[in-house]
Amino acid sequence: MVQLKAKIIYNKKFKGDYWHCIIDAPLIAKKSIPGQFVNIKLSDTLEPFLRRPFSIHRIGSPAKGNFLPKTIEILYKIIGQGTEILSGRKKGEYLDIIGPLGNGFDYTRTHEHTNTRTILVAGGMGVAPLVFLSEKIKAKAKVALIGARTKAQVLCEKEFKNSGCDVKIATDDGSAGFKGKVTELLRQVLLTNSRTHELTNYIYACGPKPMLKAVAGIAKKYRVSAQISLEEHMACGIGACLGCVVKTKTGYKRACKDGPVFEAQDII
The missing domain is CATH 3.40.50.80 (Nucleotide-binding domain of ferredoxin-NADP reductase (FNR) module)
Incomplete structure (x- = not known):
């Protein structure tokens, strides 16, 4: 787990009320496993006071040919003050992030098993x-x-x-x-x-x-x-x-x- 200031690479509407955010955070990306999450401070003020948890959607950007664990991606839906603020954050701005957090999935039991x-x-x-x-x-x-x-x-x-x-x-x-x-x-x-x-x-x-x-x-x-x-x-x-x-x-x-x-x- 690390805490760092990470630059927003991409933050745009994905579909309907859903948004897709890509963040440059190699120290978190290289340690992340599926099922873990990050806790993000969404503004530089005390509103909202608490961080918000977001599942790690992907590391890197496979769709764009980047398989190196340099970025983390999150999906979110605007449902309140916190996610509304996040949707307004621009490319090049920085977010205060803690992660990766949680235990993640244990997928060793199904990994490459043919049956x-x-x-x-x-x-x-x-x-x-x-x-x-x-x-x-x-x-x-x-x-x-x-x-x-x-x-x-x-x-x-x-x-x-x-x-x-x-x-x-x-x-x-x-x-x-x-x-x-x-x-x-x-x-x-x-x-x-x-x-x-x-x-x-x-x-x-x-x-x-x-x-x-x-x-x-x-x-x-x-x-x-x-x-x-x-x-x-x-x-x-x-x-x-x-x-x-x-x-x-x-x-x-x-x-x-x-x-x-x-x-x-x-x-x-």
């Missing part, structure tokens, strides 16, 4: 850390299930495809792909596989709490191992304030320090 299928389940902004993960996992079989309310809110389909994933979409209104929740699509994918006994599945998921709870239940039913990344409100981001504790089978854990990634069966 294992990796299933990435993303709900809304949950795509952010999973794109980074999909680019790291070299498994032969990778499936990305992207959930959104409408077609206009489907994020990162191209990025998942470019990383070698078979991409399936679920929208609440049926405007793209499967009509229904992404967890219903997950159930369908697992049911098809259980009939053929083709591959051992492993799930990685990130998204809203109700979605993650459903993923955990489905994983238990089909006896599939799953890791989930929790989207919790945080204050300090380093485990000191206990403002982001979650209940687990072994007691309360700090989402920022012990997480944000947990084994699905451990969360109560």
Whole structure:
């Protein structure tokens, strides 16, 4: 973990209310693993007082041919004062950043295993850390299930495809792909596989709490191992304030320090 002033390389609207920011932070980039996050001070004043956590979406800029771990990328949606301020920050300005923070995903169990299928389940902004993960996992079989309310809110389909994933979409209104929740699509994918006994599945998921709870239940039913990344409100981001504790089978854990990634069966 390091704290530094990092220059904004790019900060523009990505899609709808979603923004894409690229930051020159090689000291953070080279240490980052999928599932970790950064805590950013968004203004030079005391408003807002607290830093804001953002999942590391990617390191480097693969789409532009830069595979060196020099930059970090984040995706964000304007939902309040903090993200509104961030959307107004310009190329060449500096951000005060702490990172990388958190534990990240353990993807060694699926890495390059020929008999294992990796299933990435993303709900809304949950795509952010999973794109980074999909680019790291070299498994032969990778499936990305992207959930959104409408077609206009489907994020990162191209990025998942470019990383070698078979991409399936679920929208609440049926405007793209499967009509229904992404967890219903997950159930369908697992049911098809259980009939053929083709591959051992492993799930990685990130998204809203109700979605993650459903993923955990489905994983238990089909006896599939799953890791989930929790989207919790945080204050300090380093485990000191206990403002982001979650209940687990072994007691309360700090989402920022012990997480944000947990084994699905451990969360109560």
